[in-house]
Amino acid sequence: MTIMRLVILDNYDLASEWAAKYICNRIIQFKPGQDKYFTLGLPTGLPRNHPESYHSYMWNNFFKHIDIDPNNAHILDGNAADLQAECDAFEKKIKEAGGIDLFVGGIGPDGHIAFNEPGSSLVSRTRLKTLAMDTILANAKYFDGDLSKVPTMALTVGVGTVMDAREVMILITGAHKAFALYKAIEEGVNHMWTVSAFQQHPQTIFVCDEDATLELRVKTVKYFKGLMHVHNKLVEPLHSMKEGN
């Protein structure tokens, strides 16, 4: 089924919770097992000079809370000797894992997905990317507001890489993302707003809060809000691994 869903929740917490439940259900419905891995893709923007910070972020916010085998966690290594080889190897790992089942990402205020900045090719693959000023400014808060410390380059999955995923989920919250969301779904596919590429993806879901919809047409918002009873069937009932499946 080819579909674009726009799921609108009242606030950041509710949007986060809805997304989490959705992912949970998707994984369980997939019935993963010993030889059947569910491949979850997350944006990997590894700042080149700070190998610790992204690992710390992923550890503290995700890995330490789950029981994943460390060998199944793949993060691009910004300190690799040959960065292009590192990126190619990453693409290969995705292929070997059978492709990404679900890619989860957010967008920047400039409409980028992962670090695919405005002007990125819509068929790009994993590569080294120079960051746009907007992104550098947004990242400054992780470096005590010191712009000189913020990395200017990052390794990132490409738009093409994400388009290959079987399903894509984009999380968009906050008023500062509203214009990007408008460009992403109400205007055309455009490499200046790379997330718009997903209009051509067979299965995309955008999860956002009220504030993120501020630049959309009232008609669009009303239409998708009217579909919430259908959307909510995706998260209720919330399945559990303990059920006899």
Place this chain on the structure above:
Amino acid sequence: MRGGQGTAGARVLRFTNCRILRGGALLREDLWVRGGRVLDPEKLFFEERRVADELRDCGGCILAPGFIDVQINGGFGVDFSQAADDVGSGVDLVAQRILAHGVTAFCPTLVTSPPEVYQKVLPQIPVKPGGPHGAGVLGVHLEGPFISREKRGAHPEDHLRSFEARAFQDVLATYGPLDNVCMVTLAPELSRSPEVIRALTARGIRVSLGHSVADLRAAEEAVQSGATFITHLFNAMLPFHHRDPGIVGLLTSDRLPPGHHIFYGMISDGIHTNPAALRIAHRAHPQGLVLVTDAVPALGLGNGRHTLGQQEVEVDGLTAYVAGTRTLCGSISPMDVCVRHFLQASGCNLESALEAASLHPAQLLGLEKHKGTLDFGADAVILYKSHPTPVSWPALDARGVRVPHWRPHPSPWLRHRLCGAG
């Protein structure tokens, strides 16, 4: 060789469903241990790509670093200041029994004694790591004999000494070799004390000020010479006076070497210090507060007469007096009771109370990299503070100790009054 991450081959233990004391806060985090050291799980995950070998559910308990007691004169009938032939077994007994109070490392303390006693006893108390057998010995604390006559408290007058004649040579002549010594309490008003302090500090021995009539000026000079601790604040020193705060004034002195602050011991048994005084000290300088027991051999024994150094003491309830007088001579409250009392009396949070008995003494002794914390790389010496309903589980790997079930108790302060010099 144990590196920061413990021996690579050893089993990895993961304590979960707990709150750990780290960085001054009780965090909802798992504690990972390998080879007796606290492990960084992030490094384990990304660099070694390993998970835990064993998971232990702590049932919501608090995990805290083991307590460190830097002033304890004996206990359970053992008197460290007695010149015995087998001091070692007495130290071992105390080390084993104080584990139940949560103390996992301590400084056996010798009170003012004649030189023969020091020279016989000191060589028998080497520094020793702790384990399930007992708390570790961090070094001996020598309290006296270079102290003030007027403020000797329970110390025997006959054996007081000065180092006026030959300064550090007098010190060596009295104690003998200082290899096993980690701290010396002295009175800074004694002539030539700055030299002596410098000589001791140069050997890595902590110098503490106590049993003294020094004014603030002399105390500050002592700190500038290298002293870093105050022995049982308020007790056995001049009372605080607003025009000469005396040793107590060190808590807020602006004449200390830059970047340094003073540590101060407090006996928070509800008897040696009025809770209001405890609060004043704590509020003035919370980072320096070190809880000590100053426990005497009567600790853990019942009411009646027992020996301390060259003197007899009388135990009555939670109070110990010099026999036949109303002079206090040390406490018989175990460390966990002191921590609990401090928590109640000061109104501070649990994190501060726990740090006062673990992190601060470790910092005083310069051991905070490995002791008194649950930071990565530290020795994994852990106390559990159990729920209202105690949960039991198998003994910890090597060094874990179970603190007896904590519950609020009415402070003895309500029932006893401070009598005599203290």
